[in-house]
Amino acid sequence: MERVSLDHVHSRLLPRGWGVGILVGLVVSAVSVVVPDRGLLEVVNKAGTRGDYFEVFSPFWPGVVVGALLVGVSVAGWLLQRSRPAVLAAGAATAATVTGGAWLSTLVHLASQGSWIEGRPCRHDDGRLDLPAQSGATATLSPVVAYWREAARHEASSVGTFEVLADRLTSFGANEDLAVRCWRAADDERRHATLCTAIAEGLNGGPIGDLDAEWRPSSQVAEDSLERLATEAFVHGAIGEAFSAAILRAGAGSAAPELEVLIRSLANDEDEHAELAKDTIRWCLARGDERVHLALSAAMDAVAEEPHYPSLLVGVVIDDLRVGGLLSESETVDLWRIVRQESINFLRSELAKTS
Ligand SMILES: [Fe+2]
Ligand SMILES: [Fe+2]
Numbered sequence: 001m002e003r004v005s006l007d008h009v010h011s012r013l014l015p016r017g018w019g020v021g022i023l024v025g026l027v028v029s030a031v032s033v034v035v036p037d038r039g040l041l042e043v044v045n046k047a048g049t050r051g052d053y054f055e056v057f058s059p060f061w062p063g064v065v066v067g068a069l070l071v072g073v074s075v076a077g078w079l080l081q082r083s084r085p086a087v088l089a090a091g092a093a094t095a096a097t098v099t100g101g102a103w104l105s106t107l108v109h110l111a112s113q114g115s116w117i118e119g120r121p122c123r124h125d126d127g128r129l130d131l132p133a134q135s136g137a138t139a140t141l142s143p144v145v146a147y148w149r150e151a152a153r154h155e156a157s158s159v160g161t162f163e164v165l166a167d168r169l170t171s172f173g174a175n176e177d178l179a180v181r182c183w184r185a186a187d188d189e190r191r192h193a194t195l196c197t198a199i200a201e202g203l204n205g206g207p208i209g210d211l212d213a214e215w216r217p218s219s220q221v222a223e224d225s226l227e228r229l230a231t232e233a234f235v236h237g238a239i240g241e242a243f244s245a246a247i248l249r250a251g252a253g254s255a256a257p258e259l260e261v262l263i264r265s266l267a268n269d270e271d272e273h274a275e276l277a278k279d280t281i282r283w284c285l286a287r288g289d290e291r292v293h294l295a296l297s298a299a300m301d302a303v304a305e306e307p308h309y310p311s312l313l314v315g316v317v318i319d320d321l322r323v324g325g326l327l328s329e330s331e332t333v334d335l336w337r338i339v340r341q342e343s344i345n346f347l348r349s350e351l352a353k354t355s
Contacts, residue, residue, distance in 0.1 A: 026067055106126060109302075111304065112302045115236075116247070116307050116309060118158075119151075122157045131157045132156050133212040143312050144323070147313055150310075155192035157217070158186075161217075162186035163186045167179075174283055191269075192266055193211065197211070199325070202256070202258060202259060230281050234300070234347060237278070237280070238343045239339060239343045244270045245274060246335045247327055248266050248270065281347070282350060304340075307333065313329075
């Protein structure tokens, strides 16, 4: 759940300097009303005596008006912030009505939760991950080892995503280049699953169990469309995989030397997958109609201000994160904001070209 506070609202709707200025202004106004030589009681008595409240209070009116305006802006901002989830839900519902799919509500919800995911794992229509089973318990593993072990599951599932995506794009008449790149990405994700397992075993100093080699996705893509392809590409690829590349690259430098090369390799591939997603969006926009615009806009408006941080890593000391090539929760926020803004800028530009 996104944190809501006046400070948070100010940081969104007003420059931070304004927030400080408003606070100082209100304090100065309050002090000026109650200073001893011009105390409030004295002023009220004068007004009562002369019967002219406006004139006696006139020195304070500018401050009162400005203060009221600033308080009004703050309250309005707070109310807007409080209503944002409802507004997003209403927007998604409207877009879903036009595009004809509940899938959009799921994607909008996922976008509003932020991202920290390895690869682009398969998902059910309600957003739940569709992952292969893995033998062995996590209870005996350190959080960092358990994280990389879980990442291997995500990467293995991502193979299925790209294999299915190649067929989906082909069925909509996409050019061969996109489908070939999907098949190549599927091979990358297969390799990533092996690399993540190797990283986990390297950190663990021994085996961590095996992924179910017979696993196949049970999730199905119902109600497929160009707008769904485009919106998935934006949420899971242009943002999700680009963010994945960014955190991997940032974490690689501090990882144990034998892991650094592996993690950089993951980052380079995820960058390519993010580019594939962007090209998919361009193709869908060129081929589709206003429903593609509508669905993409709904997802773009919903993208969270902060990333999702894996619960496995909460509370892990920074030295352990460093050795494992991982970042602290606070370190991810700046990276997320950069990737988020770049992705939104990209999409705005593409939407403008085709509107
Ligand atoms: Fe990927
Ligand atoms: Fe991957």
